[in-house]
Amino acid sequence: MRKQIAAANWKMNKTLSEGKQLLNDILTSIPSLSDHQEVLFSVPFPYLIQANEIVAGKKNIHIAAQNCHHKTSGAFTGEVSVDMLTSIGVAHCIVGHSERREYFAESNAMLADKVNLCLSASITPIFCCGEPLSIREQGSQNNFVEVQLNESLFHLNAEDLKKVVIAYEPIWAIGTGKTASSEQAQEMHAHIRAVIASKYGNDLANDVSVLYGGSVKASNAKEIFSQPDVDGGLVGGASLIADEFLAVIKALK
Ligand code: PEP
Numbered sequence: 001m002r003k004q005i006a007a008a009n010w011k012m013n014k015t016l017s018e019g020k021q022l023l024n025d026i027l028t029s030i031p032s033l034s035d036h037q038e039v040l041f042s043v044p045f046p047y048l049i050q051a052n053e054i055v056a057g058k059k060n061i062h063i064a065a066q067n068c069h070h071k072t073s074g075a076f077t078g079e080v081s082v083d084m085l086t087s088i089g090v091a092h093c094i095v096g097h098s099e100r101r102e103y104f105a106e107s108n109a110m111l112a113d114k115v116n117l118c119l120s121a122s123i124t125p126i127f128c129c130g131e132p133l134s135i136r137e138q139g140s141q142n143n144f145v146e147v148q149l150n151e152s153l154f155h156l157n158a159e160d161l162k163k164v165v166i167a168y169e170p171i172w173a174i175g176t177g178k179t180a181s182s183e184q185a186q187e188m189h190a191h192i193r194a195v196i197a198s199k200y201g202n203d204l205a206n207d208v209s210v211l212y213g214g215s216v217k218a219s220n221a222k223e224i225f226s227q228p229d230v231d232g233g234l235v236g237g238a239s240l241i242a243d244e245f246l247a248v249i250k251a252l253k
Pocket of ligand 1: 009011119169173174175176177180214215216234235236237
């Protein structure tokens with residue numbers, strides 16, 4: 001059975017003490033996770049080491065980075081490499097969040113490099129894809145997402161693709177309070193799975209976790225996650241409030 005995942009994305013929020021408090025508040029009340037369930041906390045770079053210590057030994061709870069650089073090392077002031085992440089025991093990394101694509105001009109080709117580097121460093125990439133509002137309004141979202149997958153993931157062999165977690169995040173639903181309806185989410189997730197199946201076969205398509213992201217919160221997580229092709233969520237705003245994120249975790253299948 002593919003993994004059902006609740007992934008928090010703190011973005012550029014919380015001081016160290018606020019972040020520790022939030023993490024501890026969640027861990028104090030977190031339900032015990034089944035083998036097929038996983039909880040990730042994508043915290044800012046400066047907190048990765050301490051956050052990792054806090055979750056150490058807790059079943060299926062991991063710390064993730066929010067980004068990594070697309071080169072292995074060198075003169076890239078301010079950047080963080082996959083080897084640095086591995087060296088501090090971080091084994092998950094968000095790749096291609098729409099905010100990085102928009103504000104830091106990350107292209108599909110650059111994201112293919114990041115995915116490759118993550119996999120070579122045994123880091124699970126949480127690969128984000130999703131269309132802007134203008135594309136949704138034209139009805140071209142399926143093709144738009146397919147191109148993102150094609151250009152950043154479909155060079156991988158089956159063994160490697162299986163290690164990737166995909167997060168479908170319609171940009172118009174991120175941080176806007178607008179959520180895709182559960183039908184819209186299911187439709188895109190089924191499309192993503194069908195595209196994977198056409199290239200890699202049904203078995204692999206059924207093994208890849210596809211998360212939904214875009215204003216997931218306590219009040220809508222259960223319905224969205226109940227869709228057959230939705231395997232949990234990547235959660236921004238609601239992951240900054242302990243009770244909200246706990247409810248999202250409890251909504252996992
Ligand atoms: C995100 O940051 O990936 C996200 C989906 O944010 P929000 O939940 O706030 O829409």
